[in-house]
Each structure stands twice: as structure tokens, then as C-alpha cells.
Amino acid sequence: MSKVRGAVVIDTEACKGCNLCVVACPTDVLKLHEHVNLKGYNPAYPANHDACTGCKICALVCPDMCFTVYQYKPEKSA
Amino acid sequence: MTTSVLTPEEIIKKGKVVFKKTKLINDVPLSYCPGCGHGVAHRILMEVVEEMGIWEDTIGVAPVGCSVLAYDFMNIDMQQAAHGRAPAVATGIKRVYPEKYVFTYQGDGDLAAIGTAETIHACNRGENIVIIFINNGIYGMTGGQMAPTTLEGMRSSTSPYGRMVQTMGYPIKITEMVAMLPGVAYATRQAVHEAKYVRKAKNAIKKAFENQRDKKGTSIIEIVSNCNSGWKLSPVEANKWLDENMLDYFPLGDIKK
Ligand SMILES: Cc1ncc(C[n+]2csc(CCOP(=O)(O)OP(=O)(O)O)c2C)c(N)n1
Ligand code: SF4
Numbered sequence: 195m196s197k198v199r200g201a202v203v204i205d206t207e208a209c210k211g212c213n214l215c216v217v218a219c220p221t222d223v224l225k226l227h228e229h230v231n232l233k234g235y236n237p238a239y240p241a242n243h244d245a246c247t248g249c250k251i252c253a254l255v256c257p258d259m260c261f262t263v264y265q266y267k268p269e270k271s272a
Numbered sequence: 273m274t275t276s277v278l279t280p281e282e283i284i285k286k287g288k289v290v291f292k293k294t295k296l297i298n299d300v301p302l303s304y305c306p307g308c309g310h311g312v313a314h315r316i317l318m319e320v321v322e323e324m325g326i327w328e329d330t331i332g333v334a335p336v337g338c339s340v341l342a343y344d345f346m347n348i349d350m351q352q353a354a355h356g357r358a359p360a361v362a363t364g365i366k367r368v369y370p371e372k373y374v375f376t377y378q379g380d381g382d383l384a385a386i387g388t389a390e391t392i393h394a395c396n397r398g399e400n401i402v403i404i405f406i407n408n409g410i411y412g413m414t415g416g417q418m419a420p421t422t423l424e425g426m427r428s429s430t431s432p433y434g435r436m437v438q439t440m441g442y443p444i445k446i447t448e449m450v451a452m453l454p455g456v457a458y459a460t461r462q463a464v465h466e467a468k469y470v471r472k473a474k475n476a477i478k479k480a481f482e483n484q485r486d487k488k489g490t491s492i493i494e495i496v497s498n499c500n501s502g503w504k505l506s507p508v509e510a511n512k513w514l515d516e517n518m519l520d521y522f523p524l525g526d527i528k529k
């Protein structure tokens with residue numbers, strides 16, 4: 195089975211904890227952290243990272259440009 | 273059956289970068305409230321400029337309003353204009369540098385209230401510029417006062433019982449108004465509160481810059497956005513409210529193309 199996998203890196207200090215990425219992610223990867231960053235916001239983090247597909251939806255809705263998104267497509271074995 | 277055993281760290285190492293922040297947005301904290309649509313609008317605008325390879329030939333005009341500091345965030349040449357006067361300033365810049373790409377970035381208080389005359393006359397002259405118009409239905413920066421775009425019944429700090437059209441008039445659809453002017457090549461209304469709308473809005477901005485390249489006249493892109501602080505809602509609630517209330521009166525799509 196070849197499954198597209200994704201991963202995100204979040205700029206935790208730029209994050210303002212708005213929660214928009216959390217509700218937008220179709221596979222419920224993201225959550226807000228219980229601890230705050232230096233600005234006092236609860237930053238987003240990939241709590242369920244294995245479910246990420248690299249679809250970029252989080253990055254498209256994030257107003258603070260916190261996301262870098264990676265995608266890995268395994269070679270299809272015949 | 274093979275299970276997917278890659279860890280996120282391995283995916284980051286082996287995989288492709290499918291999204292990263294455009295280099296045309298500076299690495300400074302944006303001054304906007306959490307969840308404000310201005311950030312998304314800034315990003316797609318700068319992504320278009322980057323993808324078209326025109327960053328050395330693009331001059332932006334920032335407004336008065338929450339995006340007054342847009343020149344700090346966008347890594348291109350920019351000028352700041354007095355409240356509402358961005359289309360007049362952009363007119364001057366474009367006429368001195370006709371080969372440059374010139375855009376304005378304005379809120380609804382800026383573009384549709386104090387700057388109504390500049391907006392209409394720049395469009396009527398068919399100035400070959402791009403106007404990015406962020407409609408969040410309110411004056412964000414100054415504390416959520418009623419704007420010409422505030423919906424009927426919508427509460428603001430100066431319409432605490434809701435906008436009453438009998439005394440305060442109707443929300444103005446300025447993009448439809450200027451669309452009827454022959455100088456306007458392209459008038460469209462977009463949004464940025466969901467990924468599918470963000471993609472469409474970016475395409476619209478690209479088309480507007482292509483129009484300017486092809487000397488077609490004025491292109492205006494309205495972006496229906498949120499002001500969660502002014503609306504006194506959380507960012508997620510504000511986007512839901514926008515979706516359920518703003519889009520009936522301000523329907524999305526091309527008005528003139
Ligand atoms: C000549 C002048 N009049 C009034 C103001 C005060 N003022 C600053 S921002 C603003 C409204 C901005 O609202 P909008 O354009 O909708 O932008 P937003 O902040 O919502 O993004 C006003 C009235 C000013 N700076 N200059
Ligand atoms: S890339 Fe897609 S799946 Fe991964 S965290 Fe973002 S929205 Fe969720």
C-alpha cells in the first residue's frame with residue numbers, strides 16, 4: 195500500500211494560537227498546546243502527526259505564515 | 273501489506289517541500305490580531321508577485337487602517353498614502369513609472385468611506401493599477417466603528433443596536449458600482465477564510481496583475497474578510513459568521529471580467 199504522507203513544521207513563536215489551522219485540517223492533525231509561547235499564545239502543534247497528508251490546507255488558512263509543509267509519496271510498487 | 277513506518281522527521285528529510293512562506297513576506301511579526309484575514313491576503317498577494325517574478329518591478333501603496341504597516345511586511349517597494357488616497361497615489365506612481373506594476377491595498381473604511389472619490393475616479397479613469405480591497409464590514413483599527421459596508425442589523429461600536437438603514441443607509445457594494453465603469457477591466461469578489469477560497473482569491477490576484485501587464489485598465493479585487501476583534505468573536509466564530517452572514521449580501525465571484 196502506497197500512502198501519501200505529510201509533515202509540518204510550525205513556527206511556534208510566530209503562531210498566535212488563532213485555532214484556524216486546527217479546525218481546517220481535514221485529518222485532525224493539529225491541536226493548540228497547553229503551554230504558551232513568548233507572546234502568550236497557545237501555539238499549534240501536530241498532535242497526531244502520523245495522520246498528516248501534506249495537503250497544505252493548514253498553511254493556506256494560517257494568517258501568520260507559520261507553516262512549512264512536506265510531502266512524501268512512496269514509489270508505487272507494481 | 274507494508275505499513276507506513278516513516279516518522280515525521282523522516283518525511284521532512286526525504287519528502288518534498290510543498291509549502292513554505294514566500295520570501296516576499298519579511299520575517300517580522302505581523303501586527304494583526306490572531307486569525308485576522310489581512311495576513312492571508314498579504315501572503316497570497318506576495319506569492320503572486322513572487323511567482324510572476326516581478327518583485328523588482330512592483331510598487332505597493334499601503335492605506336490607513338490596520339494594514340497601515342503593510343510596507344513593513346511586504347518585501348517590495350512601497351509607499352504609504354493618506355487615508356483613502358491610495359488610488360490617487362498609485363495613479364501618480366503608475367504615470368511616472370508606466371512599466372512598473374502598481375497596486376493599492378486598502379480596507380473598506382479607507383476605500384469605501386473616506387476614499388470613495390479617489391476609488392471611483394481612479395476606476396473611471398481606467399488607471400492601469402490593481403486595487404486590493406479588504407472588506408471586513410467595519411473600521412478595524414480605530415475600534416470597530418460602523419463602515420459603509422457594515423451589514424443591516426450588524427452591531428458595531430457606533431451602531432450598538434445594529435445598523436438601521438432608515439438612518440444609516442444601506443451597506444455599499446462598491447465593487448459592483450465601479451464594475452459598471454468602462455475603465456474597469458476586472459472586478460471580482462473573493463474570500464480567504466477557507467482553503468478553497470484562498471486558492472481562488474490568489475488566482476484572481478494573478479489575473480489582475482496579468483491585466484496590468486497587458487494594459488487593460490483597472491482591476492479591483494474585493495476580499496471579504498474578518499475583523500474578529502471588531503466583531504467581538506473568536507477567530508473561528510468570526511469566519512463562521514462571515515460565511516453565514518456576509519456572503520449573502522456580498523456574493524463571491526467575478527462581477528466583470
Ligand atoms: C484623515 C483621517 N481620518 C481618520 C483617521 C482615523 N482612522 C484610522 S484607521 C481608520 C479606519 C480604517 O478602517 P478600514 O479601512 O476598514 O481598515 P481596517 O482597519 O478595518 O483594516 C480611521 C477612520 C485617519 N487616520 N486619518
Ligand atoms: S498538511 Fe493537511 S493534513 Fe497535514 S496538518 Fe496541514 S491540514 Fe492537516
Ligand code: SF4
Nearest residue numbers: 209210212213215256
Ligand atoms: S493558523 Fe497559524 S497562527 Fe493560527 S493557530 Fe494555526 S499556526 Fe498558529
Ligand code: SF4
Nearest residue numbers: 305308338412499500
Ligand atoms: S482589528 Fe480587525 S482588521 Fe484589525 S488586525 Fe484586528 S482583526 Fe484584523
